[in-house]
Amino acid sequence: MSTRWGAVVRGLRYRRGQTVVTLLVIAVLAAIAASAPWYARMTRDQTTVRAFDVGAPASTLRIDSSATSVPDDLVPDDPMIIDPVPSREAAVVWAPPDIAKPGEGLLLSRAGVCDHLRFVDGGCPAGAGEIAVSSADQAQWGLDVGAAVPFAPSTGSGAGGSLEVVGIYQVVDGEDPYWYGLVPDGRSGWRDLEIPVADKFVTDPATWRDLPDIGAQSHLDLRVDATRIDSDDLPHLQQLYDDLDAAVVSSGEESLTSAIPDTIDELEHGFDVAGRGIALTVGQLIAVGLVSLVLAALLGVRALRRELGLRRLRGSSPARLGRAAGLEWLVVAVPGTLAGFLGAAVFALSVRATWLDQARVLWPPWGAVAAAAAVPVVGVLLVALLTDRAARAPIPSLLRATDARASTGRVGLLVLDVLLLVVVGCSILVALTSTESTPIVLLAPALLAVGGGVLVCRVLVLLIGRLGPHRLVRRPALGLGLLEIARGDGLRGIVVVSAVATALLVLTTQAALIGNDNRNHRADVETGAATVYRTTADAGQVQRVLDEIDPERRRATAVATVGRPADSYRILYVEPDAFRRIAYGATEAADAAQWAAITAPAGRPTTLTGDRLRVRMTGPVEADASMQVGVTVLDATGEAESLVVGQARPGVPGTQALETAIDCAEECRLVSIRLDPEGDTTFRGSLAVDAGAGGEWTPVGLDPDGWRATGVDFDGYRLGITAGQPVGVLDLDLATGGLPVAVQSTYLASSLPVLVSERMQATVEDGREVHTPGTALLPVEVRGSLHDATPRLLEDALLSDLATATRYGDARTDSTSEVSLWFAAGADDDAFVAELERRGVRLTELGDAAEARSVYADSSEALANRLNPVAAVLVALLAAAALGLTLAGGWRRRRDDAEALDLAGVPRRVWLRASRVALLLPVLAGVAVGAVAGAVGTSFAVRRVPIFATAEPAVHLQLDLHRAALVAAVAVALLVLLGVAAAAGRSIAAGRRGER
Numbered sequence: 001m002s003t004r005w006g007a008v009v010r011g012l013r014y015r016r017g018q019t020v021v022t023l024l025v026i027a028v029l030a031a032i033a034a035s036a037p038w039y040a041r042m043t044r045d046q047t048t049v050r051a052f053d054v055g056a057p058a059s060t061l062r063i064d065s066s067a068t069s070v071p072d073d074l075v076p077d078d079p080m081i082i083d084p085v086p087s088r089e090a091a092v093v094w095a096p097p098d099i100a101k102p103g104e105g106l107l108l109s110r111a112g113v114c115d116h117l118r119f120v121d122g123g124c125p126a127g128a129g130e131i132a133v134s135s136a137d138q139a140q141w142g143l144d145v146g147a148a149v150p151f152a153p154s155t156g157s158g159a160g161g162s163l164e165v166v167g168i169y170q171v172v173d174g175e176d177p178y179w180y181g182l183v184p185d186g187r188s189g190w191r192d193l194e195i196p197v198a199d200k201f202v203t204d205p206a207t208w209r210d211l212p213d214i215g216a217q218s219h220l221d222l223r224v225d226a227t228r229i230d231s232d233d234l235p236h237l238q239q240l241y242d243d244l245d246a247a248v249v250s251s252g253e254e255s256l257t258s259a260i261p262d263t264i265d266e267l268e269h270g271f272d273v274a275g276r277g278i279a280l281t282v283g284q285l286i287a288v289g290l291v292s293l294v295l296a297a298l299l300g301v302r303a304l305r306r307e308l309g310l311r312r313l314r315g316s317s318p319a320r321l322g323r324a325a326g327l328e329w330l331v332v333a334v335p336g337t338l339a340g341f342l343g344a345a346v347f348a349l350s351v352r353a354t355w356l357d358q359a360r361v362l363w364p365p366w367g368a369v370a371a372a373a374a375v376p377v378v379g380v381l382l383v384a385l386l387t388d389r390a391a392r393a394p395i396p397s398l399l400r401a402t403d404a405r406a407s408t409g410r411v412g413l414l415v416l417d418v419l420l421l422v423v424v425g426c427s428i429l430v431a432l433t434s435t436e437s438t439p440i441v442l443l444a445p446a447l448l449a450v451g452g453g454v455l456v457c458r459v460l461v462l463l464i465g466r467l468g469p470h471r472l473v474r475r476p477a478l479g480l481g482l483l484e485i486a487r488g489d490g491l492r493g494i495v496v497v498s499a500v501a502t503a504l505l506v507l508t509t510q511a512a513l514i515g516n517d518n519r520n521h522r523a524d525v526e527t528g529a530a531t532v533y534r535t536t537a538d539a540g541q542v543q544r545v546l547d548e549i550d551p552e553r554r555r556a557t558a559v560a561t562v563g564r565p566a567d568s569y570r571i572l573y574v575e576p577d578a579f580r581r582i583a584y585g586a587t588e589a590a591d592a593a594q595w596a597a598i599t600a601p602a603g604r605p606t607t608l609t610g611d612r613l614r615v616r617m618t619g620p621v622e623a624d625a626s627m628q629v630g631v632t633v634l635d636a637t638g639e640a641e642s643l644v645v646g647q648a649r650p651g652v653p654g655t656q657a658l659e660t661a662i663d664c665a666e667e668c669r670l671v672s673i674r675l676d677p678e679g680d681t682t683f684r685g686s687l688a689v690d691a692g693a694g695g696e697w698t699p700v701g702l703d704p705d706g707w708r709a710t711g712v713d714f715d716g717y718r719l720g721i722t723a724g725q726p727v728g729v730l731d732l733d734l735a736t737g738g739l740p741v742a743v744q745s746t747y748l749a750s751s752l753p754v755l756v757s758e759r760m761q762a763t764v765e766d767g768r769e770v771h772t773p774g775t776a777l778l779p780v781e782v783r784g785s786l787h788d789a790t791p792r793l794l795e796d797a798l799l800s801d802l803a804t805a806t807r808y809g810d811a812r813t814d815s816t817s818e819v820s821l822w823f824a825a826g827a828d829d830d831a832f833v834a835e836l837e838r839r840g841v842r843l844t845e846l847g848d849a850a851e852a853r854s855v856y857a858d859s860s861e862a863l864a865n866r867l868n869p870v871a872a873v874l875v876a877l878l879a880a881a882a883l884g885l886t887l888a889g890g891w892r893r894r895r896d897d898a899e900a901l902d903l904a905g906v907p908r909r910v911w912l913r914a915s916r917v918a919l920l921l922p923v924l925a926g927v928a929v930g931a932v933a934g935a936v937g938t939s940f941a942v943r944r945v946p947i948f949a950t951a952e953p954a955v956h957l958q959l960d961l962h963r964a965a966l967v968a969a970v971a972v973a974l975l976v977l978l979g980v981a982a983a984a985g986r987s988i989a990a991g992r993r994g995e996r
Contacts, residue, residue, distance in 0.1 A: 022296045022329075023336045025881050029289035030340025030375045031347070032874060036282040037367035038348050042359040043278075043863040044231035044271050049358040050858050051263050052224045054177045058263035061222040061244070062180075065254045068208065070220035074254065076244055080237065083223045085178065086111050088208060089200075090216035091154035094163075096141045096196045103141075103196035105151065107131070107163075107216075108184060109205045116178050117202070121145050122167035128206040132167035134199035136188035141198065144168075149201070155215035169202060180221045189536065224260070231271070238264050270860035277864040280442045281511075281871050284504055287446075288878045291497065293379060295885035301325070301386045308391045309398030322388030329383040333376035341372045347870075355866060425451065441944045445507045445937030449499035452929040456499075457492050460925060491922055493886040494981075498926025499933060501879030502973040505872055506934025507941070509969045512868035513962045514942050519862055523852035524584035528559075529822035530850070533843035539573070539819050540639065540806050545839045553578035555827035560802055561818045562770075571754070571770060572794070573802040582824045584849070586794070590755055594784035598753045600803035605669040605747045608633075608700045612692035613662045615645050615673065616655050619685015619732075623650040625678040629658050631689075632672040640671070640808060650681075664691070670700060671807065673743040681736045687743065688729040701728035709734065710742045710750060748807050752778035754798040757786045764798065778804070820846060876972060880980050887919065887984040919981040927977060931970040935961060 052059045061081070063070050068088075075084055087110040094105045114124035117132070122145040125132055133143045143149065143165055152160030174183045184200035208216060229237065241260045248256040308321055345364070352359055391398075535542060542558040550556060557578035562571045576595045580586045615629055626647040634640050646658030662668065670689065675681075689700040707730060734741055744750070756764045767779045786794060821836075821843065833843060856862060942959050 019332055021881065021885065022332050023339075025289065025292045025296050025878075025885075026333050026336030026375055026379065027340040027343065028874065028878060028881075029286065029293060030337040030372045031343035032282055032285050032289060032340075033371035033375060034341050034344035034364065034368040035347050036278055037371060038344060038364045039351065039867065040275055040278050040864075041231070041365050042348065042351065042356045043274055043860055044267075045359040046356045046863060047270060047858065047860045048229060048231045048234065048267060049226060051267055052229050053226045053358075054223070055175070055181065057181075058259045059224045059226060060180050061224075061241075061256065061258040061260065063220040063222070063248060063254055063256055065218040065220075067218060067253055069218050070254065071251065074244070074247055074251065075220070075222070076240060078240055080225050080228055080233070080240065081222050082225045083177065083221075085180070085221045087219045087221070088205070088216050089219065090211070090214045092151045092160075092201075092214075093154055094149050094151040094198065094201075096198075097147070098142070099196055101196060103198055104154075105198040106200045107151075107203055107207070107214075108200040109203050109207065112178070113184075113202055116172055116176055117169040118172050119167045119169055122165070125166055125202060125204040125207075127204055128210050129161070129163055129203075130166045130207070131163045131201040131203045132169045133165055133201060134185040134188060135168050135170050136185060137198050138168050140188045141196065143198075153211075153214040161211075163201065163203070163207075167202075177223065180223070231267075234264050234267065267860070274860035274864035277861065278867060281508065281864075281867055284443070284446060284507075285871055285874055285878065288501065288504065288875060288882060290378075292878055292882040292885060293375075294382065295493075295882055297329070297379065297383045297386055298885075301383070301390045304387065305390065305398050308387070309395050312391060312395050312398065318388045318391035321391045322384040325387035326380040326384035330376060330380050333379045337372055337376050340375070341369075344368065344372070356863070442507070442941050444941050445503040445934045446500050448933035448937045449503035449930050450496055452933050453496035453499040453926060454492065456925050456929050457495050460491070460495075460922075494883065494919075494922040495926040495929065497879065497882045497886055498923050498973070498977050499930035501875060501882070501977065502927045502930025502970060503934035503937060504875045505879075505969040505973050506931065506966060507938050508868045508872040508875060509965045510934075510938045510942070510961055512865055512872075513965055514959065515861070515865040515868075519856040519859070520853050521584075523856050524849050527584070527847035527849040527852050529582050529584060530825040531823040531828045531848050532846045533821045533823070533828075534846050535819050535821060535841050535843055537819065537841045539802060542819060542821065542841055543575075543802070543806065545836060545841050549832075549835055549839075553582070554824065555832060556821045556823045557582050558802060559820050559822055560805065561797075561820070569764065569770060570797045572797045572799050573805050574799060575802055579822070582822050590784055590786050594755055597783035598755055598800050600801045600807060601746055601749055603706055603745070603747045605671070605807075606700060606702065606706065606745055607667050608670055608689075608691040608698075609664055609667050610691040610693035610698070611662060611664070612697075613643070613645065613660055613664075614690040614692060614697060615658045616688045616690065617648055617658070617683070617685060618655040618688075619683060621648050621650045621652065621656075621681065621683050623677055623679055623681035626650065627678070627681050627683075628674075628676040630674040630676065631660075631670060632674070633662060633664065634669040634671060634807070635663065636666040636668070642674075648675075648683075659692075662691075669745075669747070671745045671748055675734070675736070675741045675743070677736050677738055677740075680738050681734075683732055683734045686729045686731050699728055702730050703728075704730060706746050708744055708746055708750070710744050749778065749804045751781040752800050752804060753781050753783040754800045755784050755786055756782055756798055757794065757796070760796070760798075761785055770798070825849075872969070876976050879973070880976050883923070883977055883980045884984065887981065916982070919984055920978060923977045923981045924974075927970065927974050930973065931966075934969070935966060 050056070063074055065071075069086060075081075087108065090107045092105045092107050093102045096103045117124070119132070120135055121138075122132065131149065133149075137143050145165055145168060147165045149163045149165060150160065151163055169184075171179075171183050171185050174186075184202060186199065187197050188199045189197055208214075224237065237260065241258065245256050248254045304325065311321060312318075348364070537545075539558055539560045546553065546556060546558060553575060557575045559579070560573040562573065574583075576599055580595055613631060613633075615631070617629070621627060626649050629645045629648050630643060631645055632640055632642050641663075643660050643662065645660045648656055648658065673687070673689070675683070687702070689702060690697040691700055692698070709732070730743065732743070752770060754764070761782070764780060764782055766782055770778065770780055780798070786799070821841070836843060939959075939961060
């Protein structure tokens, strides 16, 4: 036994270079094989812990009950469910001091609540009818200690009463898990600018005994213990939820609310996507590693040829020689595998210390151990088989210094090439025609590289056959190098290895960048802008403040969203130019001409100043009854006011002057003159408007081109305006048919121009009336469609110009609309936000793109995508090893060719240059093929499988290749592979010098 092991050790020592390369290949391959399941398990644990961490929606459960308390037997007896907190609530209507309108409130008792409140005055309620109010309510509504708060139940049949304020509280820590995200303050203020709303009234549980029919609801909040859970616990947690849900349903009076089922579904879907991504990435790495392993095995067998011949002469059988070679390989494979497994452990610890800091299971899964153990087993079997086959060759051929060149004929090589191209073509055809995202789609770059490499080899040989002899005379070094390439000694291996390596480098780098683009884009379009704030200020006020502090809208823009059920549509009123610049995705939604088509009319407003307004009508009013005349003016704040000026009487000859008071000390805009007849009325004459101040009247010029008559227009009725005399007076020719007529400024839009998404075009009708942010109704006029690339935020909305609505004076919001400020990146600094709030625009953050990006960065798909940069480095290393082994396989033959040329009198510099050409040109050709295959294959793959995007991709995926990264990947492949080829050339030259 010692003799056998000694021979093995001596053999490895005499082949130190080959042994070191083999050891490294095995170590890298084992590390890759072990890291894949290990990393996949850690990503599952990381995303699971994050999903159920304290404060996450999925970490809580709430049982609601109409009984006085939630039954104790519903609380799960499981260590995974912790921190039960019972509470009871009732909605009440209360009477704020000195305010005529009733307010909305919520009466709350919660176990241990006073331990989580700070009392700035008074103390914790300790008896029935006692409440504590927030410091915000004290400041807003004047609720001091000792005040009596009359109330009545919002629901239920119980009578109301009075509550006594005994304390003023502040929440100690709104992020405390005790609150389950339901802090009692933060609500105090006006809802819809009309209804007083108070923070929660904290009371003692004894209050409920005196109010049995107030319509109170009992709650029990529960939490998942995030310190215990990992991905293996998800089935148990799902079963726990199902059992609790069944128990709650069977009780009849309770209900269960939790995001656990949806979260588990999302996690498992993410695990599946990430697992496939990791498997595909690592699978391609292992394929390159196996090529290196096979080449190392072939190199080892080739180095043993003479020894195999000698041992055959001594009577050893091929099978015995194969077993001996396998044993020798095992001596290298075992430490290499252990080193690789150790490398996988170092990698796992490294990522655990950086981006997987919440993964709890550090011990490798059995899959990692099995994958690493498979490497030496496969290697031993491979070497034993190759050695057995080599040893069966004739002994004389084994005893040669080099093995004979391949004798496969042209027809045989052509058949092999055709078969290979057929296999590659069929695989690509399957990828092109498959309706599902099959794994073969991501193999497209490698498959194209293989097929392209074979074709390029054929083309190279044909071109060399035509050009080589001529170059041999004119440029001997180039001609000799081309002839060496044409002899086909490792040509296909060099070109294909270089092409596949380059294609995989392109794929891995683009996958990482495109995946990040898609996740970031999804976060951006779901947020809308870098930061979005909601405000209780009306749109007109927001615009006025922005006009003062950000007139060019470089920092923020106002958006009013209206979603009335009666309209059937959600309408976004925006500032088009600013929205295009600030909103994520808005630039791609439509072209500049379409954005311009929805802007408000460019006409000039008709302005006036004074405290009186007079309407002069000259001409006969033919009617059976008087006609009411009114006007609408917008004050300096943009708020509309409708005024009745007077009654125009029929049959009065000459001019009728109608007057009313107005509040226009500052400049107002006259936007409409209304004529409201009580019956069939006609009027043919002139209309003029004057503004009065201090007893003096000033004519208000009415430009005929700036006014129009609107109303019912059909046969028998007339609506007309013509130029009047003198200038500034309108000539009217009206026949109303008893219906109202509005003489309206063209500064106002007569319809609402909108952009709609392409898929909504069929459902949006021209002429359908929809609401502005206030009360005005305007008919829709579709001016263009948003592209298919419409971000999710806009795909179900109609877009129009906010100025169209605010010119009607409808800038004030109601319960169906919401005004928000969308900030450009980096614009929401503290000083700017403070200035907005100082001017009355209070802000509440709705979304932050940076926070949304960080959430998506922790998804399973994103964590899987982080392997791609690591994979790119490993591809470069394995490609260098594979190419080095390919070149090493023909090293002795190339050296012998150089020796023959030297003996033939060919100058040394000539055959050295020829050797470089023979080595470098195939590498260059392979890298070029790989660059094209990688770019084309990746472009196809990312459109069929958005590489490591998200479980639910955004509407518009970012699929364009990163050109700079593409160039960088090709450059790295070129430098690494050319470096290996150059090193091989220097090794041949050094070997010749040593022998000489």
